[in-house]
Each structure stands twice: as structure tokens, then as C-alpha cells.
Amino acid sequence: MSTVLSRRSFRQCLSKAPDLVLKVNHNAAAETMKPLILVCLTICLNGAAHAAGDVHSGRLKADTCLGCHGIANYQNVYPTYHVPKLGGQSAAYIITALQAYQRQDRQHPTMHSQAYDLSAEDMADIAAYFSSLADIEPGAQP
Amino acid sequence: MNWGKYALALLLGLSGTGVAANPVERGAAVHQERGCNACHGEAGVSTAPDQFPHLAGQYASYLEHTLRGYRDGTRRHAVMNQMAAELSDEDIRVLAAFYAAQSGLVTAPRDLLGPRRSPSVR
Numbered sequence: 001m002s003t004v005l006s007r008r009s010f011r012q013c014l015s016k017a018p019d020l021v022l023k024v025n026h027n028a029a030a031e032t033m034k035p036l037i038l039v040c041l042t043i044c045l046n047g048a049a050h051a052a053g054d055v056h057s058g059r060l061k062a063d064t065c066l067g068c069h070g071i072a073n074y075q076n077v078y079p080t081y082h083v084p085k086l087g088g089q090s091a092a093y094i095i096t097a098l099q100a101y102q103r104q105d106r107q108h109p110t111m112h113s114q115a116y117d118l119s120a121e122d123m124a125d126i127a128a129y130f131s132s133l134a135d136i137e138p139g140a141q142p
Numbered sequence: 143m144n145w146g147k148y149a150l151a152l153l154l155g156l157s158g159t160g161v162a163a164n165p166v167e168r169g170a171a172v173h174q175e176r177g178c179n180a181c182h183g184e185a186g187v188s189t190a191p192d193q194f195p196h197l198a199g200q201y202a203s204y205l206e207h208t209l210r211g212y213r214d215g216t217r218r219h220a221v222m223n224q225m226a227a228e229l230s231d232e233d234i235r236v237l238a239a240f241y242a243a244q245s246g247l248v249t250a251p252r253d254l255l256g257p258r259r260s261p262s263v264r
Binding site: 080081 | 191249
């Protein structure tokens with residue numbers, strides 16, 4: 001429920017953004033720029049999620065990843081929990097996770113050391129590879 | 143002595159605890175009540191994979207670690223920190239059991255020699 005609300009408020013923010021950007025220089029030309037700025041903002045915000053990676057390059061770049069993520073029931077220690085399954089996971093989510101590890105917004109020393117020198121292209125390729133491993137239909141019922 | 147009556151009572155008692163103790167079913171209920179299904183889908187298959195991850199088939203222990211992280215703030219996410227704030231340890235345990243029991247995510251195959259056989263790669 002709160003997600004729906006927050007997405008709505010996000011959209012409201014987005015619709016007000018051109019007003020904020022144009023507050024300084026408010027004239028007729030600026031009015032016509034409004035939709036353009038909105039489109040640019042939307043593209044910027046969605047950019048990372050839509051970068052399509054290359055599955056084959058991703059497989060090669062993911063060699064190290066498979067040392068842990070390619071072993072069923074492999075365990076992380078201190079604390080102990082299973083290393084997550086990535087086969088079929090959303091590519092956008094994998095990219096977001098790698099970016100968070102790179103920036104250390106998400107704390108995991110091993111994952112930070114794996115992610116810190118990855119380029120945006122590397123992340124997109126690796127994400128495309130893992131995502132390609134299972135076909136999980138959006139909104140599919142069991 | 144009416145043994146049938148005792149047997150029936152015993153059977154009802156056992157089946158009662160059986161239903162209450164099934165973590166997957168309790169997890170399914172929490173999944174609905176808390177609105178997790180709005181984003182992560184009815185069976186843990188994301189409704190919008192470009193925004194929300196799939197949870198179906200993920201390891202329970204990893205999901206528990208994740209939810210505890212969101213609850214105590216060690217993992218930050220504006221929406222998930224709120225969603226997890228009120229979850230009890232038991233909620234987290236049964237939610238993770240529910241997602242783990244669904245079919246979806248798989249372990250990546252460790253076919254280390256596979257892609258190297260490709261002519262495009264030496």
C-alpha cells in the first residue's frame with residue numbers, strides 16, 4: 001500500500017520538477033520547454049534500469065561471481081546465510097545491487113571488492129547474463 | 143470408555159497445530175496482509191521486474207538476513223525500511239519460508255568450460 005502511495009508522490013514530484021527548474025527564468029519559451037525537461041528527467045532516472053547488457057560478455061565477466069553464486073547451497077559466513085540465487089533475477093535489480101555495493105551503500109566487504117572496479121557496461125552485461133538463466137514471467141501466477 | 147471420541151479429539155488437535163505450524167501458509171498470509179504482493183507479486187514473481195526484484199525461489203536464510211537488515215536499517219531503502227519496520231522475527235521467518243517455497247530463481251550453472259569453447263573467445 002505505502003509503495004503505491006510513494007510511487008504516486010514520486011510522480012507528483014516529477015510533475016513539479018520542471019516548475020522548480022524554470023522558477024528562475026519564467027517566460028513563454030520556458031513553458032514550452034516544460035515537457036522536454038520532464039522527458040529528459042524521466043530518461044535520466046530510468047537510464048540505468050534500461051541499459052541492455054550482452055549475455056555472452058556477461059557470462060565471461062561473471063566467472064568470479066560463479067565462484068560463490070554458481071554453487072547451490074553455498075553459505076556466506078559471519079553472519080551465516082545462503083549466498084543468494086541470481087538465475088532469472090531482474091537485470092535492473094542486479095545492476096542496482098552492484099551499484100550499491102560499489103558505493104558501499106550496501107555493506108558487504110566481498111561484494112564491494114568485486115563491484116568497485118566494474119563499469120556500467122560490465123554491470124549491465126553481468127546482469128543480462130544472470131537474468132537470462134531462467135524465464136520468470138512478469139506477474140506470472142504459480 | 144469412548145476411545146473414538148479421544149481419537150477424534152487427538153486428530154483434530156494434531157491437524158489444528160499442523161495448520162498453525164505451517165510456516166509457508168502463514169508466510170502467504172503475511173505476504174498478503176502486509177501488501178508485499180503489490181510489488182513482489184502474488185507468488186514472489188515481481189509485478190515490474192525493472193523496479194522490484196523477484197523473490198520466488200530465493201533462499202529463506204538470505205531473505206531473512208535481508209528483511210532484518212531493512213528492519214534494523216543496516217540495509218537502506220526508503221520503501222523497504224518502512225515495510226519491514228513493524229515485522230516480528232516470526233513474520234520474517236514465515237515470509238522467507240513462503241518465498242523460498244515458490245518456484246522461480248535458480249542457482250547459476252557453474253559451467254566453467256562452457257563459454258570458452260565458443261570460437262569468438264580464445
